[in-house]
């Protein structure tokens with residue numbers, strides 16, 4: 001079979017201080033058909049990599065169109081969004097007849113005046129290929145599911161795990177469902193049910209781990225093809241922003257359609273019932289540091305997640321609130337990363353390894369980044385080729401990166417900070433160890449990430465704590481100036 005494969009991925013934080021343009025995609029992944037130098041980067045992008053591998057494993061021909069990923073940030077301009085959308089559609093048209101279409105999308109992409117970029121794109125893709133060609137989309141569970149996405153008739157499959165460690169399984173599921181459609185010529189039925197809640201729900205432990213088990217059990221019921229639980233993306237002010245359940249079923253008879261409806265409503269209700277317990281508590285910076293000191297066991301590091309400044313949700317990734325607090329307390333044996341600060345990186349690289357220099361770091365993008373910190377830093381390492389292991393074991397480039405010791409004169413009393421030029425969250429210890437920082441031997445590690453870091457850090461951590469410093473992804477959702485949400489929704493509104 002000839003399968004058209006393309007990706008257009010952006011998680012849009014409508015409260016982010018950073019705009020999103022075509023250049024934002026160029027900084028991360030912007031692969032165009034026939035462009036040899038970007039193909040490797042495209043094929044190690046989470047979601048696209050697994051979908052491409054599935055097509056290869058089945059012996060089909062992947063016809064690769066646009067593959068575009070940008071780091072989460074603010075809404076795209078309408079012009080840039082439409083340019084990328086139309087480029088993808090032109091690639092599809094130029095391909096000629098295909099047997100299937102596989103798209104890798106996020107589900108929370110917003111452009112000026114377009115709340116639901118994925119729904120609009122899928123609708124247009126359907127128009128190009130007609131009603132008979134199976135179309136599928138692999139989505140992030142942080143997508144805000146919309147009626148237009150369902151209305152396109154696409155097979156929609158979202159990852160179930162947060163951290164998103166299951167793209168390989170979900171890509172297999174999506175290709176299985178498309179193969180079923182190609183084989184039988186029968187479309188699936190789809191039903192969605194909004195669960196009026198917003199939050200950050202890791203699935204590594206607690207009630208959400210059990211909820212994932214329940215979703216998978218529901219998929220074993222006769223006639224049920226797939227169940228996805230969208231957590232939604234809270235820092236997105238749109239009418240579609242919400243958690244939602246999606247059930248795909250064999251659209252053969254009315255009784256099954258009713259059962260799918262009931263199952264979807266039941267699971268949405270179960271998700272809503274978890275609202276008070278599904279999120280790990282987030283501590284204020286001082287409380288997080290107190291708890292970290294109490295949890296230090298002398299052999300393994302305590303890890304604090306600075307989720308409010310996670311670039312993986314659209315934050316600037318240069319806030320100094322936690323670093324300042326660590327330095328003020330005189331905490332020893334600390335590593336912190338990564339601060340996005342191209343200017344300080346350039347100065348430190350020019351100074352070179354071993355230099356000691358006065359440097360102003362972080363706090364540059366806006367008020368939610370805090371004030372910059374003036375430090376005396378020793379340059380421990382500089383690299384332009386460092387990578388970290390990202391989701392699914394894929395290699396993620398750090399750009400130009402430096403390790404600095406910003407206090408003390410040896411590893412036991414210093415605070416080691418990684419700064420880099422590619423705005424990216426911490427996925428794994430590699431972003432420290434690649435720069436010579438023995439992170440497993442530290443007493444405390446502070447990471448700019450909300451949850452994805454757990455896949456790489458749980459094996460070395462004495463404890464993991466979630467902190468809620470000021471920032472673009474601060475967890476106090478009720479304080480965000482929402483204007484377009486469908487109300488009521490928890491926790492913005494008190495709901496019984």
Ligand SMILES: [Zn+2]
Nearest residue numbers: 140141142164
């Ligand atoms: Zn996500």
